[in-house]
Amino acid sequence: MEPNEERVSNEETEKPQTHVHEFVASTKLAEEGEDRHNHRFAGVTSEVIPKGRHSHVHRITVNTDFLDHHHEVIIETGPPIPVGNGKHVHFVKGMTTIIDNHEHELEFATLIDRPLV
Numbered sequence: 807m808e809p810n811e812e813r814v815s816n817e818e819t820e821k822p823q824t825h826v827h828e829f830v831a832s833t834k835l836a837e838e839g840e841d842r843h844n845h846r847f848a849g850v851t852s853e854v855i856p857k858g859r860h861s862h863v864h865r866i867t868v869n870t871d872f873l874d875h876h877h878e879v880i881i882e883t884g885p886p887i888p889v890g891n892g893k894h895v896h897f898v899k900g901m902t903t904i905i906d907n908h909e910h911e912l913e914f915a916t917l918i919d920r921p922l923v
Contacts, residue, residue: 824854827864827895828917833877833902833910844910845870845902847879851916861885864896864916877902877910893918 830848837843851864863882870877880903883896895915902910 827851831914
């Protein structure tokens with residue numbers, strides 16, 4: 807079998823890809839005094855995770871930026887929020903991992919799906 811033939815065969819048996827969302831966000835402030843700080847993070851969600859018959863969420867797994875430490879964000883989005891023209895975003899609310907004896911709250915919305923289509 808030629809290499810291209812194998813690739814075509816694999817593509818035919820794989821599930822079709824679903825959509826993803828970009829995100830860019832900052833955590834809320836944590837700690838007190840000179841140690842008070844926040845973190846930034848950005849990335850792309852997982853593909854669709856079906857929820858019920860007509861809904862879905864996405865998984866986010868990303869590291870924050872690094873000051874003298876970083877945190878992980880491991881969370882699922884909320885359900886889709888329609889924004890018109892068949893497009894949607896997802897709301898995300900939760901916490902980072904605990905590092906250096908603290909964690910950060912986070913609250914943001916993903917960017918719109920398929921922004922140029």
